[in-house]
Amino acid sequence: MKKVFVSGGSGYIAMYCIKILLKKGYYVVTSVRESSKIDLVKNSLVKNGVSIDNLDFKILDLLDDKGWDDALKDCEFVLHMASPVIPGKVDEDILVKPAVEGMERCINAAIKNGAKKFVQTSSYAAIYGRKKHNNEHNDNDWTDLSNKKIMPYEISKTKAEKKMWEISKKANLDACAINPVLVLGPSLTGVLSMSNRVTIKKIFSLPFIPDLSISVVGVQDVAEAHIMAMENKSSNGNRFLLSEKTIKLKDLCGILYQAGFEKVPRFSIPNFLLKFTALFIPSLRLIASRLGSVETLYTNNANNILGWYPKSVDSEIVNSAKQLYDVGILKK
Numbered sequence: 001m002k003k004v005f006v007s008g009g010s011g012y013i014a015m016y017c018i019k020i021l022l023k024k025g026y027y028v029v030t031s032v033r034e035s036s037k038i039d040l041v042k043n044s045l046v047k048n049g050v051s052i053d054n055l056d057f058k059i060l061d062l063l064d065d066k067g068w069d070d071a072l073k074d075c076e077f078v079l080h081m082a083s084p085v086i087p088g089k090v091d092e093d094i095l096v097k098p099a100v101e102g103m104e105r106c107i108n109a110a111i112k113n114g115a116k117k118f119v120q121t122s123s124y125a126a127i128y129g130r131k132k133h134n135n136e137h138n139d140n141d142w143t144d145l146s147n148k149k150i151m152p153y154e155i156s157k158t159k160a161e162k163k164m165w166e167i168s169k170k171a172n173l174d175a176c177a178i179n180p181v182l183v184l185g186p187s188l189t190g191v192l193s194m195s196n197r198v199t200i201k202k203i204f205s206l207p208f209i210p211d212l213s214i215s216v217v218g219v220q221d222v223a224e225a226h227i228m229a230m231e232n233k234s235s236n237g238n239r240f241l242l243s244e245k246t247i248k249l250k251d252l253c254g255i256l257y258q259a260g261f262e263k264v265p266r267f268s269i270p271n272f273l274l275k276f277t278a279l280f281i282p283s284l285r286l287i288a289s290r291l292g293s294v295e296t297l298y299t300n301n302a303n304n305i306l307g308w309y310p311k312s313v314d315s316e317i318v319n320s321a322k323q324l325y326d327v328g329i330l331k332k
Contacts, residue, residue: 001054004230005075005115006030007106008082009057010037012193013121013183016223017079019050024227031060031071031082044189062102068109077230078110081121083160085153085194092152099156100163107164111171118168118175119230122161124215125154127179127241128295138298139179139239161239176235178226180242181297185219185316186323196320197329204261204330208269209253213294215246216317221310228306235305243297244310252317259318263331 004021008014009030021028022045032038038057045052058071062082072078083099103120110118129143129150143150143158150158161177168175182199186192199214225242229235256264302308324330 001025001027002077003027003029003075004077004079005072005110006079006081007060007102008032010041010189010191011081012187012189012191012196013180013219013222013226014079014081015041015044015188016219017081017226018055019045019048019188020223020227022050022052022054025054026077027054027056029056029058029071029075031058033059033061035059040189048188062098062105065105068105069112072106072109072113072115075110075113076116078106078115078118079121079226079230080106080118080164081226082106083121083156092155095152095156096159099160103160103164104167107167107171107173107175111167111173116174117230117236118164118173119226120161120164120175120177121226122164122177122179122239123157124179124181124241124243126158126161126177127239129154129158134296135293136296136298137241139241139301174233174236176229176237177239178222178229178242179239180217180222180225181215182217183219183222184216184313184320186319187219190323190327192320192323197324200320200324201329203249203253203256204264206265208267209250209265210269212249213246214249214252215243215295215297216252216313217242217244217310218313218316220316221308225302225306225308228308232306235301238301238305240302240306240308241297241299242302242308242310243299244313246295246297247313248294255314255317256321259321261321261325261330 004026006014006018009032018028042052060067080103082102084095107118126143127137127141129147143154145158222242250268253264
């Protein structure tokens with residue numbers, strides 16, 4: 001039975017990956033930061049009809065060497081998914097240090113144990129942070145770390161992925177990176193990802209709909225892409241931008257309204273009016289600077305190398321909102 005190590009096992013996408021791996025007959029070793037998370041993961045998997053007979057847990061910390069080498073013993077494949085997610089302006093070290101150092105601990109343990117493949121969960125955040133006049137992005141684009149406008153999260157994802165490529169190439173370790181856009185869909189543990197939660201809550205708090213668009217993908221499809229990349233030798237040395245579509249905020253709100261969320265904003269605001277209002281309300285300036293822009297994303301590697309073609313994310317938009325409603329964060 002082939003052994004797979006998954007870091008950050010209680011995480012949003014990681015839970016779906018573990019579910020797929022166990023159902024495919026792999027033995028999974030996963031890390032959590034504290035023992036209280038073990039029952040959460042076990043109970044969530046059992047509730048979703050997954051046997052946990054071939055699941056083992058290790059308590060590991062991204063900022064502590066202890067236990068990493070032992071945890072990855074005999075693991076042929078490594079999915080490194082643990083990394084902090086805090087949107088907005090925060091102290092850079094809170095994100096960058098654990099993201100980079102945690103990845104180094106994981107990949108070095110993988111190399112020591114002779115792992116065959118290393119798959120890193122990176123992000124679209126490591127791709128889009130650069131000046132592009134046509135607003136098009138593909139697998140080969142990189143966030144420009146000299147760009148003063150990028151946030152700590154974007155820096156953390158970019159630095160961690162760059163370091164992964166540097167170490168894997170030096171050690172001749174087969175590796176690839178998965179770079180999803182905003183991931184939507186219900187959480188298996190009931191705890192939605194921070195970016196998912198913040199984005200949906202922010203949309204519901206808007207008094208009107210600005211002329212903005214957002215790129216989205218379903219969580220099940222993202223998890224499947226991880227396993228496809230892990231099993232496919234042709235993925236070695238590649239990055240995989242994952243997106244189902246770029247959707248106008250107006251259309252996204254329409255999907256939620258049709259699903260019974262009547263408190264979602266319904267009326268659009270003309271661009272000139274929002275730009276004028278932003279002169280007096282600083283919090284609107286970022287929105288005003290992005291009005292009317294629609295990005296075009298090319299998922300060539302995922303389509304051509306993995307044969308990955310995602311399902312419509314529309315139902316996942318609704319499912320994310322429903323889960324936030326169920327836990328009392330949203331009101332219909």
